Amino acid sequence: MSRFFAPLVIFLGLILSSGATHMCLSSDLCVPRENCREEEAFFDFRSTIECSDAEVCCEKSNVIGMISPPQHPLDRLLGTSNPNGLDGSTQVHDDQSKPNQFPWVMALFVKDSYLGGGSLITPGLVLTAAHILVELSPNDIMVRAGEWDLSSSENLSPPMDRQVIKILNHEAFNYSSAANNLALLFLDSPFELGANIQTIRLPIPDKTFDRRICTVAGWGMRSSADVDVQPIQQKVDLPVVESPKCQRQLRLTRLGSNYQLPASLMCAGGEEGRDVCFLFGGSALFCSQDGDPNRYEQAGIVSFGVGCGQPNVPTTFTHVSKFREWINPHLKQVLSVPGNTLPAMT
Template sequence: MNMKLNTVLSVTLAVLLNLTGSFCQLDVCGQAPLNTKFIGEKDANAGSWPWQVSINEISYQNHFCGGSLINKDWVLSAAHCFQSIGMPDIVIYLGRQNQQGPNPLEINRTVIQLIIHPNYDPDTQDNDIALLQLSSSVNFTDYIKPVCLAAAGSEFDEGLSNWVTGWGASLEKIFPDMFQQAEIPIVSNNDCNIGYNGIVTDNMLCAGLLNDEGESPCQYDAGGPLVSKQGSGWIQSGIVSFNQGCLELTFPSVFTRVSQYQDWINIYTVNNQPGFVTFPDDYDYALDPISNITSIFSGSSTSLYLPLNHTFSIATFIFCFLIQMLSESS
C-alpha cells in the first residue's frame, strides 16, 4: 500500500512540477543579498551580481565574454561570442571578482553543450543569444545565484534604470581587473534606430545615453546581463550584443531582448526551467507570496483581489516548498 501511494505521489509531483515550471526558481532567482552598491561606484562588491559569469578561453587563459547563470545547470550568453571559439576550449568561472589576483569564492565548470539560436544572423546580430550547459550542477551561495529572466510580454519603458556588469573596457580604454557595474537608462527602439540605420528589431532592447557620452558595455562585456530591479529582486532584461564604438559612444548600446526567447530557452531547460517573471506586474507576489498572503488576510492589503497568475504563483510557491520538505525527509 505504501509503495503504491509513494508511486502515485511521485508521479503526481512530477506532473505538477512540470506544470509549475519556472515558479520553483522564484525563491532563489534574482536575489543578491550582498548588493550594497552606491550610485557612481564603478567597482562592484563581491557577490553584488551573483549570476554574472566570466567565460574564458582555455587555450589562452583569457576572459573573452560574459554571461549569466539562469539555473544550476545553464548559462545565458550572446551567440556572437562563440563564432570562432569551440565548446572544448571554454571554461566558465562563477563567483569571480578579479580577472587576475586570487578569487577564493569562485568555482569553474567546462561546457558539455553549446546551443546557438538557429536564426542568429551574424550580419545584423538579430537573435544574438546562446545557451551553455555546465559540465556539472552548481550549488547556490550568496556569491553564486541565478538571475530571474524577463517573461514573454514584459515591457521596459524608456528611461527605466538598468544595470550592466562585466569586465569590459572603460571610457579611458582601460581593461579592468576588478568586476565593474554601470547604471544606464532604457532608450526606445525608435530613438535607438536613429543611430543604427533601422537595424534594431523587436528582438532587441536599447539602453544608454542618447547623443551623449557615458558608461556603456564595451569589449569583453558581450554576453553579459542587463538587469532591472523590481521589488527586492533582479530581472534580466537584455544580453549585451553590440554598439557603435563603445569607447566614443554617442548612441545607446543594443541588447538581445530576453523576453522574446522564453519558449526557446524552456525547450532546453525543461527539467529545471529558469525563473521567468513578467515585468512590470506580478513580481512582488511571485517572489514574496507569504507576506502577500499575510497582508491579504490581515486586511492590510490594498486589494483583496488576486489575479489568476498571482494566485497560481502563490500556490506553486507553496507546492515547491512542500516538494523540498518531502525530498529532505525521504
C-alpha cells in the same frame, strides 16, 4: 481549514476579475496567461505567488505534467543581489561592483583568457550572446561563477569553474545584423548555489523595460583607450531607450540612414562616458523588480555598440523576453540533473 480559506478564495476571485496585480494561493501556479493550457507542460512554481496583469493562476487539476516545486533552500535568493557585497571591508570605485554583489554574473574563458560574460539561469545552464562563441567548440570554453577580481585568487568565497559540454546558438542568429543573438551553454555539472552564486530571474514573454534604469555588470574595457581588461568586475547603470528612438539615433552613426534595428534587439545607454564597451559581450542587462530594488530580472544580453560612451549612441542588447518560448524547452533538458531548478518568471 477549508472553512477558513473559503472567504479568502472568494476575495481572491474578485481581485482576479479586476485585472489588478493579485495574490494567488500557494497551491496554484502563477504563469503567463498564454501558458495556462492543458497542453502546456512547463511551468514556474513559487510558494509565494504574486501575479501581474500578464499572468494567471492555473489550478493543479488543470495542469498536465506539472513539475514539483523546487526543493533547494536557496531558491528564495533567485535574482537577489548582495547590495553591500560579501566583503564589507573592500573599497570599490563608483564604476566597480562590490564583491559578489551580483551573484548570477558569469565569466567565460578560453584557454585561461577572458572571453566575455554570461548569466546563470539555472545551476547547469548559462545564457550568453552567440556572437562571442563563433568558431569555438564546447571544449574551448570554461565558465566561472562567483568571480569578482580576475587578478586575484584570494577571494572571500572562492569562485567555481565548470566546463561547457554543449553550445546551443539560436538557429536564426545572424552575425551581420546581430538578430537573435543569444546562446545557451550547458555545463558538465551544476554550480552549487550559495550567497556568492545564484541564478537570475527571467522576464515574462514580451515584457518591455522602456525608460527603466537597468544595470550591466562584468569585465571589459571601459574606453577605447584601454588596452587591458579591467580585472575588477565593472558595473554601469543605463537607461533603456525605446526602439524607435534608438533606431533614429543609430542611423546618425556609421550604420547609415537605412539601418533597421532588428525586432529581437533592445537598446540602453547613450550617455557620454557611461556605456558598455569592449568585451562585455554576453553579459546580462538586468533590471530591478517593482518594489524591490535588490531583486533583479534579466532584460537583455550585451550585443553590439557603435563606439564607446558616446552621447546619443545607445548599445544594443538581445531582448530576452522575446525568447522565453525558445529558452523554456531547453531548460527542461537540464532539470533532470541534480541541483538544477526552475528559473522563476516575474
